[in-house]
Each structure stands twice: as C-alpha cells, then as structure tokens.
Amino acid sequence: MVKGVRGLNLLVTAESISNFGDGIWIILMPLLGYNLWHSSLAIGIVSLVTLSPYVLGILFSNYVDRMVPPVVMIICDVGRMLLSFLLAVLLLSGRSTFVLFIVLVFLLSSFSVFYIPSRTAAVPNFFKKEVVQKTEAIFNVSDFLFLVVGKLFCGFLLGISVSYGLLVLIDSFTFLVSGFCNYFFYKMYVKKVIISKNNTVIKSKNKIFKIFLRQDLKMILASFVILNLSIGGLMENALPTILIKNNPTNYKQWFSILNSSFDIGMLVSNLIFLKIFSKSELNTKLIAIPGVVSLLVIGLFLSPNILKFFLIFSIGGLASWLDVATVVYMQTNLPRESLTSTFTVIGSVSKTLEPISSLIYMGLCLGSNIYVKLISFNLILLILASVSVIAFKNKRDVV
Numbered sequence: 001m002v003k004g005v006r007g008l009n010l011l012v013t014a015e016s017i018s019n020f021g022d023g024i025w026i027i028l029m030p031l032l033g034y035n036l037w038h039s040s041l042a043i044g045i046v047s048l049v050t051l052s053p054y055v056l057g058i059l060f061s062n063y064v065d066r067m068v069p070p071v072v073m074i075i076c077d078v079g080r081m082l083l084s085f086l087l088a089v090l091l092l093s094g095r096s097t098f099v100l101f102i103v104l105v106f107l108l109s110s111f112s113v114f115y116i117p118s119r120t121a122a123v124p125n126f127f128k129k130e131v132v133q134k135t136e137a138i139f140n141v142s143d144f145l146f147l148v149v150g151k152l153f154c155g156f157l158l159g160i161s162v163s164y165g166l167l168v169l170i171d172s173f174t175f176l177v178s179g180f181c182n183y184f185f186y187k188m189y190v191k192k193v194i195i196s197k198n199n200t201v202i203k204s205k206n207k208i209f210k211i212f213l214r215q216d217l218k219m220i221l222a223s224f225v226i227l228n229l230s231i232g233g234l235m236e237n238a239l240p241t242i243l244i245k246n247n248p249t250n251y252k253q254w255f256s257i258l259n260s261s262f263d264i265g266m267l268v269s270n271l272i273f274l275k276i277f278s279k280s281e282l283n284t285k286l287i288a289i290p291g292v293v294s295l296l297v298i299g300l301f302l303s304p305n306i307l308k309f310f311l312i313f314s315i316g317g318l319a320s321w322l323d324v325a326t327v328v329y330m331q332t333n334l335p336r337e338s339l340t341s342t343f344t345v346i347g348s349v350s351k352t353l354e355p356i357s358s359l360i361y362m363g364l365c366l367g368s369n370i371y372v373k374l375i376s377f378n379l380i381l382l383i384l385a386s387v388s389v390i391a392f393k394n395k396r397d398v399v
Contacts, residue, residue, distance in 0.1 A: 023150020
C-alpha cells in the first residue's frame with residue numbers, strides 16, 4: 001500500500017482482490033470447457049468467446065467516456081459477481097451445459113472489457129501528477145502478484161480434486177469485495193472530482209477518432225496488435241492444447257505453472273520499472289518489443305517444459321514493460337477528458353485481434369506438422385514487427 005494515498009489504496013485493494021479471482025478464472029475457463037465437452041476444440045471456442053466481447057469496446061467507447069469511471073467499475077464488478085454466482089450454482093447442481101457455459105463466459109467477459117480502461121482513466125483525474133507517474137506500475141505489481149497467487153491457488157485446489165463449482169463461487173466472492181472497495185472510492189471521487197468547478201470529465205465530448213490521427217498512438221496501436229496476435233491465442237489456446245497432447249496425466253498442473261510464469265515475468269518487469277522509473281517516452285526499444293516476443297515464442301515451441309517456464313517468464317516481462325510504459329506515456333501526454341475512450345479503443349482494437357489469434361492457433365494445432373505451422377506464423381509476425389520498427393525510426397529521423 002501507498003502511505004497517505006487512501007484513494008489509491010482502495011483502488012489497489014479492489015483490483016488486487018479482483019485479480020486473485022481472475023487468476024482462478026483464467027485457469028478454470030479452458031479446463032472447464034474441456035471438462036464439459038471433451039475435445040481440444042472446446043479450448044479454442046472458450047478462448048474465442050472470452051476475447052470476442054472486446055469488439056464492444058470499440059462500439060461503445062463514446063458512451064463509456066460520458067460516465068464516471070468509478071461507476072463503470074462498480075457496474076462491471078456487480079455484473080461479474082452475479083454471473084459467476086449463477087455459473088457456480090449451475091455447476092454445483094449439475095445443470096451446466098457447454099452452451100450455457102459459453103453464454104455466461106461471453107457475458108462475464110463483456111463486463112471485463114471496460115473495467116481496466118475506466119480505472120486507468122480515473123487515476124490522472126483524481127491523483128496528483130507525481131503519483132500518476134508511478135501508479136500504473138504499482139497497479140501492475142499488485143495485479144500480477146495476485147494473478148499468480150490466484151492461478152497457483154486454483155492449480156493446487158484442482159490437484160486435490162476441489163470441484164469447479166466451488167472455485168467459481170470463490171471467484172464470485174472476489175468480485176463482491178472488489179465492488180465494495182470501488183464504491184468507497186466512488187464516494188471520494190464524487191467529493192473531489194465531480195463537484196469540482198474545473199471538472200471536465202462529465203462535460204467532455206468524445207473526439208476519439210481525431211485523437212487517433214496522432215502518429216504516436218498509431219505506433220502504439222500497431223505494437224499492441226502484433227503483440228496480441230502473437231500471445232493472445234498462445235496462452236489461452238496453443239499452450240493448453242500442446243500440454244494436453246504432451247502431458248495427458250498432469251497437464252492441469254503444468255498449465256497452472258507455465259501460465260503463472262507469464263504473470264511472474266510481468267510482476268518482475270513492473271518492479272524493475274518502479275525502481276528505475278524517471279519518465280516514459282516512446283522509443284525504438286519499446287516499438288521493437290513485439291518482434292522480440294515473436295522470436296521468444298518460436299523458441300517456446302522448440303523447448304522442453306522447464307525451458308518453457310523461463311521463455312514464458314521473459315515474454316510476460318516484455319509484454320508488461322510495453323504495457324506500463326505506453327500507459328504512463330498516454331496518461332501524461334493525452335487530454336484527460338478523452339482518456340477512458342482512448343484506453344478502451346486501444347485495448348479493444350488490440351484485444352479484438354486476439355480472437356483472430358486464437359482461431360489461427362486453433363487451426364494450426366489441428367492435423368500434423370503443428371510446430372512447423374506455429375513457428376511459421378510467428379516468423380510472419382516477426383517480419384511485421386521489424387517493418388514497424390523501421391517505419392518508426394524513419395519517421396523519427398524525418399522529425
């Protein structure tokens with residue numbers, strides 16, 4: 001926690017508890033889908049349905065920008081709590097089907113789309129600039145720590161045969177606690193921001209598409225598109241599919257461990273960012289990260305499980321560095337009144353590519369020569385990332 005910054009502590013607490021539940025959910029989703037419909041195709045369908053609601057972020061970003069960010073966060077928590085509770089009841093009573101599970105997963109993911117952009121937009125409006133500069137790294141350190149704990153906790157309980165229904169019930173409780181924390185933050189936000197004479201959050205008119213004419217945002221968006229094409233379907237589709245084929249007896253434990261290594265890498269990356277932070281600027285090293293990640297993913301397909309742990313750890317660290325550095329850059333360089341929609345659109349556009357990534361990985365994992373196809377796909381992404389770096393350097397030289 002941060003001494004003397006009560007509002008930040010409330011937000012960190014809410015998001016940490018929520019991410020503990022997310023850690024459970026991330027492990028449960030593909031395994032529960034596989035359990036309900038004993039086919040590796042179920043994993044791909046679950047991944048696709050989880051990511052497809054990000055299209056809503058593009059369609060409704062204008063409307064979300066007109067709402068108070070903490071209110072959006074509370075709505076998201078309440079929606080996720082009710083839906084996960086309903087799923088838990090269905091699982092515990094033995095009435096859940098794969099189709100019903102897919103519908104609930106889609107609705108749950110739809111609420112999740114707007115949570116992080118709203119929290120990110122609330123920060124620069126509520127806190128002083130010197131706090132904002134380190135806030136994103138603070139959030140990410142807490143997020144990834146609790147994500148790892150949630151994933152390992154879920155893997156442990158699955159290892160001792162705890163039911164899926166009970167785990168989903170625990171997940172529902174985390175959203176309830178997160179919602180209470182966000183409600184108390186909302187009361188502080190109303191007092192400090194909304195009733196302020198200088199407040200522009202509610203009155204602002206969204207000009208999101210004009211904002212995206214900026215060259216820096218185009219490069220950031222391109223970087224996230226390439227990155228999410230590479231790792232979106234990788235972690236949620238290709239990895240569990242490969243593990244089920246190669247480790248039929250203990251794939252649950254390996255999936256929990258390897259998936260957690262991604263978040264451990266993100267956690268370490270954010271700790272380093274906090275330690276050496278001075279300022280965030282858009283540079284060639286940041287734009288080159290998606291290409292390096294594609295190269296590591298190629299190595300991932302050629303390595304044993306132990307080495308996979310370290311490669312996924314590195315991929316998570318690089319992805320997190322790109323995320324926190326660009327978020328801080330945008331928080332300090334973009335108009336505050338358009339932050340919610342900007343973060344929503346960037347997140348949604350890049351995340352919308354993840355269902356495509358998931359479909360691609362699902363198709364590549366079918367049939368023979370799986371590894372040849374997976375490596376070829378990431379070689380294409382590596383080439384695209386290299387072109388992006390060259391374009392960025394050329395534009396900087398022109399400027």
